[in-house]
Amino acid sequence: MKEFKVTPIRNGTVIDHIDCGMALKVLRIIGMDGGNVQSPVSILMHVPSKKSGWKDVLKVEDRELDPRQVDKIALIAPRATINIIRDFNVAEKHNVKLPDVVIGKTRCANPNCITNQKEPVEPEFIVEGKNPPILRCVYCDRILENIADNLI
Amino acid sequence: MSFKGTDIVSIRDFSREQIDEILDLADKMIPYARGDKITKALDGKILSCLFFEPSTRTRMSFETAINRLGGRSLDMGTPSMTSIVKGETLADTIRMLEAYSDVIVLRHPHEGAARLAARFSQKPVINAGDGAGQHPTQTLLDLFTMRKQKGNMDGIKVAMVGDLKYGRTVHSLAEALTMFGAELTFIAPPSLQMPKETIKQVEKLGGKPKVKSKLEEVMSDLDVLYVTRIQKERFPDLAEYQKVAGMYRVELDALREAKSNMIIMHPLPRVDEISPEVDATPHAKYFDQAFNGVPVRMALLMLVLGGEL
């Protein structure tokens, strides 16, 4: 038997193995932090992880998030898994995966970068490493040091 | 590979072979750059200079280059920040300019500007410096000067001295030199030393750079001494600046230890980094280096515009 810190959900999505402290940012990334969210969301912060140390977990009821749409979670939680729950069981499990190029999801931390000057371009980064994520600005060539603080 | 239509944005975009191809052609350009031979290879071609920051040298060197090849240059003046202030985006300025010219040379205060311009322009864009970013034609002329003076860059011992922290051109030069097999020593006060990221990059390329704070320690061993400007603005007060600038100033005395064929380079303009007495020694190559900007830029223009001699 599993011990649930929150009530099991019948249908929905569980995002597991989120880096500790990143749960709220993950919610923001997937656009579920606004007032227009129609499903109950529960957040577990700082729970022990069997794999290593501590983790955060998110549970979204009655919504199956499309794994491809939430891949950008890998920007701040590269180990996260997306579990689709159907009838109380894990029906599908996906590992988040960063694409090779990240466009329009993070801004460049270099204030002098041309992408921060009202030009008609989206910030764009080459992914040089996936775990941990290493992003290099295509324009100014700098490595983005603090991804979580530069999410768009 | 054919360079025709290629943008010259960052030296990192080019392989060793491609850089060699550019430098080989630059060699052939020398008599034309001097005016000893005449060519109309780029007859009818128009270069536009879009400089958002003043830079007399780089701009003049491009203008000389296109003129020596029989082409012409359009000078936007120094729009300085005016068009930026008016609210026109660089993307718009570039799309307007490409309608007037065959190649665009851009100097801009923001990093990444040249990459952006290249994306908006069908015509080739040459980066003449983007903020604290890349300045690939400077890097190429530096490489050209060393190759010309030393015959080969493999195994040559190069010390870079001065402000190694803020000038990205030294960072790209360090990477490029490593690609060509040069052995590097970085000499600077701790506050102006080469950033860790660049050192890591150099190591990734197979280099084993040494980090020192005193020039005397390495002088006798050097083939090339590459001196950069130390800027007053980097220091809390004038006294601190003068102390550091004094420590890294290249004086005649210090050169007694140097190999007879050691060369001294400097991107110019220099302020106090090299004592004027050094100019008369056979070590001083900074004015040759400045001249080399012309054949190197001629070679680039020939390549990106598909000119033939």
Ligand SMILES: Nc1ncnc2c1ncn2[C@@H]1O[C@H](COP(=O)(O)OP(=O)(O)OP(=O)(O)O)[C@@H](O)[C@H]1O
């Ligand atoms: N019905 C449910 N309601 C709420 N959460 C659930 C439900 N079923 C599973 N979970 C949660 O979804 C996550 C994945 O469940 P799973 O049974 O695959 O765990 P696991 O075998 O530990 O997988 P992993 O190796 O990915 O950690 C766990 O955090 C689990 O607590």
Ligand SMILES: [Mg+2]
């Ligand atoms: Mg588990």
Ligand SMILES: [Zn+2]
């Ligand atoms: Zn940038």
